[in-house]
Amino acid sequence: TMDIAKKPLWLAYPPGPPADPVIGHLRIMPSTDTAHHVFYDWSRRYGDVMYLEVPGKSILVLSSEKAASDLLDKRGALYSDRPRFAIAERLGWRRLLGFLPLGPEYRDARKALQQYFDKNNIANYRSIQEKASITLLHGLLRDPQDLDQMLHMYTSTILMDITYGHHMRSREDPIFKMLERLSPIFSACIRPSLLDISPLFEWLPSWFPGAWYQDFLKVATPVLRPIEEYPVSLVQKEIACGTARPSFVAEQLQAFSQQGELSSEDLHEVGGRAFAVTAAGTETTWHTITLFFACMVLHPAVQRRAQEEIVRVVGEERLPDFADRDALPYVECVLKEVMRWKPIGPLGVPHKLREDDTYRGMWIPKGTTVVASTTAMCLNDQKFHEPELFKPERFLPKPEGAGEVLPANVIFGWGRRICPGRYLADSAVWLAIARSLAAVTVTKAKDENGREIEPELKFAVGLTSRPLPFPCDIRPRSEKASALVKKAYDLMRVDDVTPA
Numbered sequence: 333t334m335d336i337a338k339k340p341l342w343l344a345y346p347p348g349p350p351a352d353p354v355i356g357h358l359r360i361m362p363s364t365d366t367a368h369h370v371f372y373d374w375s376r377r378y379g380d381v382m383y384l385e386v387p388g389k390s391i392l393v394l395s396s397e398k399a400a401s402d403l404l405d406k407r408g409a410l411y412s413d414r415p416r417f418a419i420a421e422r423l424g425w426r427r428l429l430g431f432l433p434l435g436p437e438y439r440d441a442r443k444a445l446q447q448y449f450d451k452n453n454i455a456n457y458r459s460i461q462e463k464a465s466i467t468l469l470h471g472l473l474r475d476p477q478d479l480d481q482m483l484h485m486y487t488s489t490i491l492m493d494i495t496y497g498h499h500m501r502s503r504e505d506p507i508f509k510m511l512e513r514l515s516p517i518f519s520a521c522i523r524p525s526l527l528d529i530s531p532l533f534e535w536l537p538s539w540f541p542g543a544w545y546q547d548f549l550k551v552a553t554p555v556l557r558p559i560e561e562y563p564v565s566l567v568q569k570e571i572a573c574g575t576a577r578p579s580f581v582a583e584q585l586q587a588f589s590q591q592g593e594l595s596s597e598d599l600h601e602v603g604g605r606a607f608a609v610t611a612a613g614t615e616t617t618w619h620t621i622t623l624f625f626a627c628m629v630l631h632p633a634v635q636r637r638a639q640e641e642i643v644r645v646v647g648e649e650r651l652p653d654f655a656d657r658d659a660l661p662y663v664e665c666v667l668k669e670v671m672r673w674k675p676i677g678p679l680g681v682p683h684k685l686r687e688d689d690t691y692r693g694m695w696i697p698k699g700t701t702v703v704a705s706t707t708a709m710c711l712n713d714q715k716f717h718e719p720e721l722f723k724p725e726r727f728l729p730k731p732e733g734a735g736e737v738l739p740a741n742v743i744f745g746w747g748r749r750i751c752p753g754r755y756l757a758d759s760a761v762w763l764a765i766a767r768s769l770a771a772v773t774v775t776k777a778k779d780e781n782g783r784e785i786e787p788e789l790k791f792a793v794g795l796t797s798r799p800l801p802f803p804c805d806i807r808p809r810s811e812k813a814s815a816l817v818k819k820a821y822d823l824m825r826v827d828d829v830t831p832a
């Protein structure tokens with residue numbers, strides 16, 4: 333009501349679907365797993381700046397790059413706050429960078445992460461990624477049916493090493509076991525609940541309709557404590573023994589201890605910053621690579637063309653490396669198209685508006701949740717021809733391709749909140765893609781009668797859209813390729829057991 337009082341009479345709210353009195357769009361508000369599609373459909377009717385209201389919340393949905401950049405980039409000082417994520421808060425995740433409201437705590441944590449994962453620092457993490465990629469390829473050749481878990485292992489290995497200096501050697505690693513239990517928790521974290529409307533609903537019994545979160549919180553909370561605290565405690569011990577490897581946490585602990593004895597508050601802060609990396613980086617990167625494999629199963633001609641490019645440019649005596657990247661334009665197109673075709677962050681992460689604002693003569697009240705729809709931007713037929721189709725050539729320059737462009741913002745977000753892990757994500761995904769193309773060929777699996785199984789791609793959608801495991805057949809691309817992988821793997825194991 334305060335908002336209405338302040339709104340000048342001559343300004344209207346942005347358009348949106350018809351609303352009911354009092355409850356606004358509550359009856360038609362889509363569930364989390366369909367919201368990206370429904371918002372996209374609505375945007376075709378009501379435009380790229382849409383306004384929705386439910387009790388306790390107003391939502392602005394931006395469906396074009398122009399609107400997202402005008403507001404989230406150019407007016408970043410106004411549009412970079414975060415709405416509250418009630419479930420995440422109850423889990424003790426209030427401090428995670430991605431969920432933190434603006435303020436000194438956010439500013440310091442953002443700065444630390446941004447520096448560590450800065451474009452110029454990413455080169456330092458190449459050998460970590462290369463080793464993880466060898467383990468991945470070796471695994472693909474040995475246990476091809478475990479694709480999904482191996483890809484999770486690949487991104488976890490990289491992030492655990494960079495963040496904690498922790499070497500994950502096997503899937504039995506206690507930290508990997510903890511990470512595996514996190515996935516279902518992440519997806520529940522942003523499910524709308526009565527808690528979004530009022531914290532008073534905290535006292536509802538779990539049998540009450542809509543109070544699903546009570547049972548969930550009971551199960552999830554004990555899973556989370558150790559994953560935030562245990563890896564940091566390992567680094568502390570290693571620092572004490574002088575065996576700590578360089579890592580984000582080691583650096584942070586050192587920085588904090590320069591200001592005096594480490595307090596438990598400091599440890600909590602470092603733990604939170606580190607866990608923010610795990611939480612935001614592991615699954616997103618993993619799901620992107622899973623989606624790549626799905627695309628290759630569905631589009632054998634694309635896979636063949638990318639493999640031919642690699643053989644032509646890199647040869648068969650070695651695996652592709654970061655230095656080859658610029659010489660592999662088609663592989664680059666494949667990576668982009670995987671990110672565009674079914675974006676794994678279908679609605680990005682919502683921002684929040686700090687002050688009343690106006691845009692194109694429309695009124696947007698303070699406190700509005702602002703969603704930049706990645707899905708709508710990726711499906712924009714003004715920018716992408718036949719946007720529903722998986723067509724990497726669209727990104728090749730004309731006349732060979734369509735000369736289309738995928739701005740990094742669309743995938744990695746906007747303004748001050750843009751993903752600080754985007755350079756690492758990009759290089760980890762590229763390496764997995766390029767090396768997998770070099771080492772293996774994926775095809776449709778066959779049933780017992782030898783008939784090909786058409787994989788049906790399904791997604792579990794929360795904050796991210798996770799491609800569910802699908803049947804496929806993974807084989808060495810050639811004898812030579814598999815020998816290369818085996819040799820690299822054996823060399824790495826020798827290095828691993830040889831004292832430095």
Ligand code: HEM
Binds near residue numbers: 750
């Ligand atoms: C393909 C993989 C990835 C995708 C698609 C992705 C995408 C995103 C998006 C869309 C956002 C929200 C930006 C906004 O609010 O406008 C975000 C935030 C974030 N990402 Fe990523 N990300 C990926 C990988 C990573 C990695 C590897 C890391 C860690 C090194 C990371 C760390 C973060 C953090 C900490 C935030 C919160 C930033 C903030 O609120 O200030 N992400 N990411």
